[in-house]
Amino acid sequence: MPFTNAFEYASSVETWSRSWSVFADTSYAFWDRLTLGAGLRSFHETQHFDDFVALTAQTGDFHSVDPRAYVQLKLTPDVNVYASAAKGFRSGGFNSFNQPRYDPENVWTYELGTKMDVLDHRVTLDADVFWTNYSDFQTFAPLPGAELTSTIQNVGHARIKGVEANAAWQLMPHWRLEARGDYLDARFTAIN
Secondary structure: OOOOOOOOOOOOEEEEEEEEEEEEEEEEEEOOOEEEEEEEEEEEEEEEEEEOOOOEEEEEEEEEEEEEEEEEEEEEOOEEEEEEEEEEEEOOEOOOOOOOOEOOEEEEEEEEEEEEEEOOOOEEEEEEEEEEEEEEEEEEEEEOOEEEEEEEEEEEEEEEEEEEEEEEEEEEOOEEEEEEEEEEEEEEEEEO
16 A cells, blocks of 8 residues: 655755775784784875755865784783784764764774683683773764754763673584673763
């Protein structure tokens, strides 16, 4: 049965973007047990936003240089530990109805973990702890005084920390037990 109250949906905005990125990563192994690595990523994006209802156009450039560093130590051929630190980035952008643009979101993540393959490769264990700090966290939020209209906004700073673990035990050739879990503690540390 056709809809009798159907209406056409028409978009009132148009966005185009052009982006490019270059990255490099290198590592060096010392004594076949210790590996140090580092990387760098450069990102650039140009956005153009047209709002045909408000008759406005906005253009912006977003760019970031994001480093990464890591270390891995093989305690035995089957057990290693690792640590890493990396910076991430998400472009900003524009909202319709002449609302303010939003800024880029930045994140730093730190991780410490281990990977094990023991007991003649019958037991594997992966576990890590991590800490992530967001600045200028982006999310949809209602406009003050216009709760039915949401825009993307930078709402503040956030922190996520947690633990992840995966374990598997190969009891017999066709019988494998696995357990996985994580614990997260996520919260805003500052609200705009």
